[in-house]
Amino acid sequence: MDSATYRLGLDGDEIYAELLALHEGLSEAESAALNARLVLLLVNAVGERSRVEAAFAAARRPKG
Amino acid sequence: MPRYTYRPFDYVAPPELTGGPVRDAPVVIVGAGPIGLAAAIDLALHGVASVVVDESDVVSVGSRAICWAKRTLEIFDRLGVGERMVEKGVTWKVGRLFHGEREVYSFDLLPEDGHKMPAFINLQQYYVEEYLVDRARDFPELIDLRWKSRLVGLAQTEAGVTATIETPDGRYDLAGRYLIAADGSRSTIRHLMGLEFEGTTFEDRFLIADVEMTADFPSERWFWFEPPFHPGQTALLHKQPDDIYRIDLQLDASADPEVEKRPENVIPRIEKAVGGRPFTLDWVSLYTFRCVRLARFVHGRVIFAGDSAHVVSPFGARGGNGGIQDVDNLAWKLAAVVKGEADAALLETYDRERVHATDENITNSSRSTNFMSPRTPMERLFRDQLLALAEDHPFARPMINSGRLSRPASLRGHVAAAPDGGGGPVHPGDPCPDAPLDGGFLLERLGGRFSLLAIGTAAPATLLPVLTLGSESLAAERYGRGLFLVRPDQHIAASWAPGEAGTAEIDAAVEAASARTKELA
């Protein structure tokens, strides 16, 4: 997985703001559920198994 | 180095109260901060007289704005003070970001050469105002600066405005055809007119200090998340001229500001921030920040500019920089209307264009402030995990938002509809990029009036001033080949591919952009 390259161009801040906005008004449990759905959707959007697994590994060890 | 010495400006009893001859100035400007002063100078360059009143008689007390962006410096240069500011200021373009002890990211705001002005300078607001006052004095016939003169009342009719001014010698009425409200974030005029700011107020407090220190810090912007010397918060360090450093420390919403402000609490934090170097405290102040604006900037004959019209949090340095761009946009339009060359409808384009630009500043400043002080546990979680990822995963680093530094607003899509045939990187509404030219710079040759830039092509017969450049130049790279109609504020009004425009097309574009009522002289 390419976690070296930033790929969002000029949209990064906007996308980050939209991500936060998704959570507005949700309880902690609702937010966690939303994050789970989001991960599943993005896993499918990435598609390729090796890239998904690389992301799993990176997320598991943020300071790896 | 001595600290800044405030030299009060002389108050002179106004002719309205002494019975001397009263001058007829079409524009009254309230507020001699950076915005009011810049407006008076820009109007004077267009030959329009103004009276500027300010309740104080010294420049900005405390330093407030320090970071001035490239576009602002280009405007200051057009006004005749840019070079002096750059000479005195600390030029910088690199920002470094730390998380805890570690540097996680750095950015270069101006990676290319061939621009007259640097990405940023740091210069205390009191110097900026001092230089603007000096420059204003070059126009004794056109700029009447009146200190210790406070606006206390205001009336407007279809034909003009009357401001009631209070002075040490009593009150008088000052009449003008238009009034620029440049009276700052607590604007009296806004209150008198019953207008309200709309937007967001942030809870966290920020402690802002200027310290004097002989140190060997590089001329860079340093920003920390969770610095070892200020656990759990953010901190920002900037270098200013005269061995002065600006330090911003974020405080918890629950912190007691009065306690935090005490030198015995401030000094140890700063000591740690500067690694034990000796320093003295020059100025400390506490702020909460807002991102707000007026719904409209033009209210009949009263026009708001600068902090009276909009206020943003300082992360990104968009406050003063935004206000100077207001002036750049407004002055030529107001001058044309006052001189009877343009219809008053032209002022509506100031409202439309600067409201758009202000929203861009508000959006960016709000996002940065949110990133620093997350509003909910979930926002904090995302922020903290992004910072954690950034240590090893470069993709996350540019997403860290410690302030997106002021960039010139593009008015693309917000200016009068116009041909867009240049085919290069610039389009109508964009500010003109700079480029080297004949040992000087392109922007020194543009602006102040409508003009044509012909790159790699010939200009048709026109009454406009024309600047013709070859197609083998940095300018050609930055603009593309073609004809570019440039507004007095150095923004592209229209563009055409080579050979696409004749005299009539150009004339029509000038008319659309200028609401012109008179033929070109």
Ligand SMILES: Cc1cc2nc3c(=O)[nH]c(=O)nc-3n(C[C@H](O)[C@H](O)[C@H](O)COP(=O)(O)OP(=O)(O)OC[C@H]3O[C@@H](n4cnc5c(N)ncnc54)[C@H](O)[C@@H]3O)c2cc1C
């Ligand atoms: C801590 C801090 C840091 C900042 N840093 C930056 C930065 O790095 N870069 C940046 O671009 N901006 C920065 N800003 C914002 C910047 O200081 C303001 O945007 C700028 O001062 C606005 O200029 P102005 O002329 O509109 O208003 P002001 O500078 O507030 O001037 C208003 C003037 O109006 C006068 N006045 C007020 N009421 C009346 C009245 N009734 N009658 C007559 N006169 C009156 C006042 O005396 C004053 O001189 C910062 C602000 C703060 C607080």
